[in-house]
Amino acid sequence: MEPPIEPDESDCCNSGCNPCILDVYEEQLRKYKQRTSSLITKNNCISLTSYAIFKLINIEKHWKQTFLFTFEYCGPQKGEPKVDASLLYKPGQHFLMKGKTYDEEFTRAYTPIPIENQSDLQFTTLIKLYEYGVMSRYLKKISIGRETLWRGPYGDFTINYDIQHMLLIAQGTGLAPLYSIAYDIVNNDECCTFLKLFFCCKDSNSIYLREQLYKLSTYWNFSYEVFLSESQGISPKYNEIIHPKKLRCDEIETYLKDKHKSVNILICGSENFMEDIKKHVLRSSVAEEDVFTF
Template identity: 20%
Template sequence: MNKLFIWRTASVTRETKDTVTIHFDTGSQPFDYKPGQFVNLTILIDSKPVTRSYSLCTAPGIDPRPAITVKKIEGGLMSSYLVDNAAQVAHWQVEGPYGAFTAPSETKHLVLLAAGSGITPVFSIAKQVLHSQPETNITFLYSNRTTDDIIFREQLNRWKEEFGARFNMVHALSQQADETCLCADETIAGRLNRLVIKKLLKKYVAGELDHSQFFICGPSGLIQLHQEALAALEVPENNIFSERYLPEETAPPVELPTQMFEVMLHYYEQSNLLEVQPGFNILNAALTDRIAVPNSCNNGTCGKCAARLTAGNVVMKQNYVLGKEELEAGMVLLCQSYPLNDEVTVEIG
């Protein structure tokens, strides 16, 4: 059950020049989560509340405190603030945990494919599996620009030393590699491509591709690249799990409606007729009418405002949480959904 918490800052660890890990003091409140899940954090920046979603990098039962890892993104309001000022944040409003990108209960071989700050949830998953599933082997392919950009570098080195053949660590560095400070099975220089990925997977997951689970986290381009390589290797789709970590910068802009449409919203046995003005999404219209629709992130990442579209057509501006099956079942995110006609009907719950 998702709850609202007020946490304090316990400590801040510098991971790289533009990345920090923030450890939280949860007080006396219990916090139950699964490796790979995320929380929505709200803090005040210039006296205004700002909310963002961040994955937990810790594993329950192993780490004493929950923590997140934040990498500064150019133009990112909250990430830039936290990397420079996290220790000064007195209170955090925390909502969650959320997400189904979680550690498998059991698998023969776990393959983790990540880039940059996309390591955060898969690092949590790897930690849990290494310590609680001794029969599971892990292959971790992690992409960065340079050695200095590798988040959790020292911990990854220690895992390789501690778990040996159970933990295959492969770094892919597109600009510069200093192998003297890496404890890894292999370091790839240059950008990844499908051929390189296929060769690596054949090498480290030979004979186990059909019995392995693949977790991919990073920008949309990286996810697509890995998915194409896995498809070429005929890996079953239901063995592949992905989570986008950054919006696709080259994604074509969505054409939004330029006129007002009416939307029927069914929520808690009540029916509400909304007038959705041009430039406003369905969530905007509901909140304007003082309908307490569940919501949090407002950027398509947490899934709290998910609803079922039962009639009409909408366009979603972006979606980083609903999977293929959910979309096919008619699920939409109200914070990203814009009606395209007057026949739109959505149901919550």
């Protein structure tokens, strides 16, 4: 978030406008300070350079092998100073979790997603477990109350709150950072960005965060469409737009028509998916610096 630019005394026309340009500046400065001060003065309970302990406090089955795992900060450890801490990160950033078995240690990235009314010492991640995955096997075995190790936040994407349009293209659990970004924008009264999400998944049962996406779509500036790679058994809920086909370049081009200079495009999924979609997007004369992959 950029600080507001201070107007010159001569920018005021002295005609008694309400609000005056100088008042508008003061108000913007107050909001800017309010937003940034919480990040500056509070201590972050998660660190970039050392692991902090978070206890697993809840596991909720989301769909088949996909679960919502919730963790809570355990507080400072022996010898560490007691400070007023919160869990601070930017939407779209991820944390690293360290897993351990008796003979090996391993680290994987997971993305916290916003949960309404959650304590600022907790976070939730949407995690898909793979049969032969090292961390997946570790996560399958851990139970509520288990202490786990995390560090972060990582990821350098910063939301441009002044952009007119944002196209979010997600595949599978790649939805997590893009959902987090969309949630932040719709809840920011000062941001007028129009958001469109194209979510790609296997079938209508694997539409992750379905209730949450529907809730976002009740905001004036968010809408989404789902693309299914397996078209059998479509069961739309609410007013969902579900396409029984994979996302193709025509849908992307249609959306981008007339928006080339006022759009950011965010893509998150497997390496192949991001590479493929980015190629399509760049063919539609969008500038490379307006395209972000996670």
